[in-house]
Amino acid sequence: MAGTKQKERCDIVSYLIKRGCSADFIESPEVSVTVDSNEVNIQVTPGEVSIQLHPGSEASFMLKVRPLEKYPVDLYYLVDVSASMHKNIEKLNSIGFDLSRKMEDIAIDLRLGYGSYVDKTVSPYISIHPERIHNQCSDYNMDCMPPHGYIHVLSLTDKIAEFRSAINKQKISGNIDTPEGGFDAMLQAAVCQSHIGWRKEAKRLLLMMTDQTSHLALDSKLAGIVIPNDGNCHLKDNVYVKATSMEHPSLGQLSEKLIDNNINVIFAVQGSQFHWYKDLLPLLPGTVAKQIESQAPNLSDLVVEAYEKLLSEVKVQVEKAAQEVKVNVTAICPDGSRKTGLEGCKNVKGTAEVLFNISIALKGFGTTQGRKYVMLKPLGFNESTRVNIHTRCACQCEDSGKHKRICVNELSEEDAEMSNCKGKTFGFTKESPSDQCKMQADHLICNGQGDCVDGKCICHKTKLGIIYGKYCEKDDFSCSYYLGRLCADNGECEDGKCKCFGGWEGDRCQCSSSLQKHCMNSNGQICSGRGTCVCGRCKCTDPSNFGRLCEFCPSCRTTCSDKRHCVSCHHSNLSQITLDQCGSSCAYRVHNTEQPSECVSNDPSHFKTFFKNFVITFLIGLINILIIWRILLQWNNNKIKSSADYRVSATKKDKMFLPTVCTKTVTYRRDKPEEINIKQVQVNETFKCSS
Incomplete structure (x- = not known):
């Protein structure tokens, strides 16, 4: 069918034969x-x-x-330890042996683990008042542990005594707002497999015990936290270290991580918030919600019932x-x-x-x-x-030389690129080693944000934005924004940092490089050679330096000492190397160093002269102080003698003063003013106290 377009040659076999296409040239892929x-x-x-x-x-x-008839079971308790949960935590102490006995009929090799959570440790989720930062319960005369995002307390173990011991040591904590950081802790418990001790062959159950709702993605913006949750494990010494810098996970992200790690979730909820979690079940596959009775007396029965329900679905x-x-x-x-x-x-x-x-x-x-x-x-x-x-x-190209020539010649350039015929295999090659999909040997495959196919990274899709790059190391959503624009539209987001285009600088690419002229001193140096220019302002390298251009440097050598070697630039018969050095480092200071004697030498004799002058000045000042002190002392003695002439005699003094005032208190009643008698006393009469 020479001369016809490619799309006209694709049809039902019987129609192609009617058009005159030979059956030998028809391909019908099975x-x-x-x-x-x-x-x-x-x-x-x-x-x-x-x-x-x-x-x-x-x-x-x-x-x-x-x-299977029976599975090994890993049950990890993730408990809300805010103050309202203290009764339920006490109940956990007795659940270990009871639960182990009840699970014998439906499971084998039960292992228990434990972790606690409260919320993100920033305002407005907790009180940051100095008296409450370490004890959120200080207003209630209770000793609470500091608030925390998530702490992994006990790895999965078959020793029930260890589980009970961990519960006994648990203290309650507290926060301010009603929702807690439960989903933050759930994601960490799911992805930190080595810390928790999840077994590959076991049924993995994560029991989240709470009486309040949980924060969701974007809630973190109330605290100024805008970096999306990356879905990775961030436990250091069993403490979640990204609670104050990374957002809560979204429901979609949490669901994905639970499925990837084969984890079933049991929401054990006390109070009216049970219905909130029940409404979330369609969005979190493989989860069930059960209501805890007052002070959790039914907790072991609840776990058994939830496990049987999960097995039956x-x-x-x-x-x-x-x-x-x-x-x-x-x-x-x-x-x-x-x-x-x-x-x-x-x-x-x-x-x-x-x-x-x-x-x-x-x-x-x-x-x-x-x-x-x-x-x-x-x-x-x-x-x-x-x-x-x-x-x-596309067509197969390996049948014969004639077919291959026709196949390749009639394809468009775009289709020809896709038709990569190699041997008798079309369209794909043998998968390359996964090492080709790593940026470095110790990095994750495709940075954990893609899949390695044929030695190339196919980046995951996300609603947050686009993940791209050879190793899926770049994205367009995790960097800082400026005036609502990512990297101010003047750069690309790479590995969480803005990589600015030419002519722009700053952590958000918000500043033009032309602003560097504001950082240049009269000698053409940027920030006097003691700092870097950031958005037209000097940032001094050494904190002791200061000034708009970092021009003041208390610890620096003097200009003369720094440029003493420039004196040799005035000598004749200099080598070419010396002339080049003078041109590069002394060009703008040569005219200031015509008289070498003007510069202060670093010779040790100058230090001795300075020390002698200092001692002499100190002694002269000390002598002056002693003379002044002697004059003031003499003046004070003269003043004391003159005041003695004006003393009053003791007899005269006694007559001028009245006797001691009576200490007896007199009260008057306003209802009988006629009873009040006021006796007039002459000035020269003495007062007498009546008994």
């Missing part, structure tokens, strides 16, 4: 499904599937999920599906009913097998070329299924 023969999964089968697709085609296969989550790949999951439950994958089957008893019909369609040739893959993850199971998708989006 859809195939291949199951990996090296099966290692027990609960979720098959473990890996390869599918051959072309645009518009669809393939299906069956996924089987078979729960089998759901499948689809992850990492490319935009052009459509995945449809239908659950075929043991009772014969059909549900969607995320709705799943409920009330599954014992080891009953649940089937899922997986249908995968390729809608078109998308941005990711060659091999794609999809992860099918049953919630709460530590096994999953990987579906490798091989795409056929």
Whole structure:
């Protein structure tokens, strides 16, 4: 069909033959499904599937999920230790042995762990008054531990006595606002697997015990915290160190991390906030909510009931599906009913097998070329299924030299780039080692923000913005903003810092480089050579330096001492090297050093002269002080003698004073003024006190 466009040569086989296309030249790619023969999964089968697709085609296969009769169980208590929870914390002390006994019938090898949380330790979440910063309960005459974002107290252990000991030592804390930082702590408990001690083979349960709601993403902006949560582990000495610098996680991010780490959550809530958590369950797959009775008497029964409910529900989550790949999951439950994958089957008893019909369609040739893959993850199971998708989006080129020539010549330049025929494999090459996807040997693959495919990083998609770069090391959303614009629109966001374009500077690229002229002194030096210019202002390197241009330097040598070597620039017969040095370092000071004798020498004799002058000056001053002190002393003695002549005789003095005033108190009543007698006394009469 020479001369026709490529799209005109794509049609149903019978129509192509009618148009005159030879059957030898017609390609009709077949859809195939291949199951990996090296099966290692027990609960979720098959473990890996390869599918051959072309645009518009669809393939299906069956996924089987078979729960075990009993699982090892890891149960991690994440407890709100704000003051209102102290009664519930006391109840935890007795739950260990009781729970262990009740779980024997439905689980094996129970391990318990423990962590506590309050909230972010900044205002307005806690009181930052000096008297309350370390004890939020000081107003109630209680001794509280300092508030904290999250503390991992006890790793998972089968020794119940250790669990009880950790609970006994726990003190309550406090904060101000009603919501707590529960979701912040949940994400850390989920991703810090080595700290918590999560086992791969165990059912992982995270029990969050609280009586209040939790802060969500963007709430942190009230405290000026704007850096999005990166979803990584940030425990140092078992303390969450990013509580005051990183936002609370979003519900979507929290859900993703719980699913990735195979963790089921039990919300154990006391009070009216139970309904708030219950409404969140559709947004957090694999979670249940139970209400605690007063002072948690039903806590062990609550855990057993929640665990049995989680075991009886089998759901499948689809992850990492490319935009052009459509995945449809239908659950075929043991009772014969059909549900969607995320709705799943409920009330599954014992080891009953649940089937899922997986249908995968390729809608078109998308941005990711060659091999794609999809992860099918049953919630709460530590096994999953990987579906490798091989795409056929152009002609095969390996059949013969003639076909290869026609195939390549008739493709457009864009299609030719995508048609990378190598041997008998089209569209993809063997996966390169994952080391090619690391910026450095000790870094995460694709910086933990992408997947390594064919030795190249395919960055994750996020609603926050775009992640990009060879190693997914860049993004356009985690840097500082200026006037509502990221990096002031004058730079790129790279690794959390603004990388400014040419002509701009500053931590937010908000300043023009032309402002450096305001930092230049009369000698052409930037900040007198003692600092850096930031947005037209000098920032001195040494804190002891000061001045608008860092021109004042108490610890620096004098100008003459600093430029003494410039004197030699006036001598004749200088070498070319010396002339070059003079031109670079002494050009603007040569005219000031014509008389070397004017400069103060660093010779030690000058120090001796200075010391002698200092001693002489000190002695002269001391003599002057002694003379003045002697004069003042003599003047004071003369004054005392003259005052003696004006003394009054004792007899005269006695007559001038009245006798002692009576100490008896007299009160008058206003109701009988006629009884008041006031006796007039002459001046020369003496007062007599009546008994």
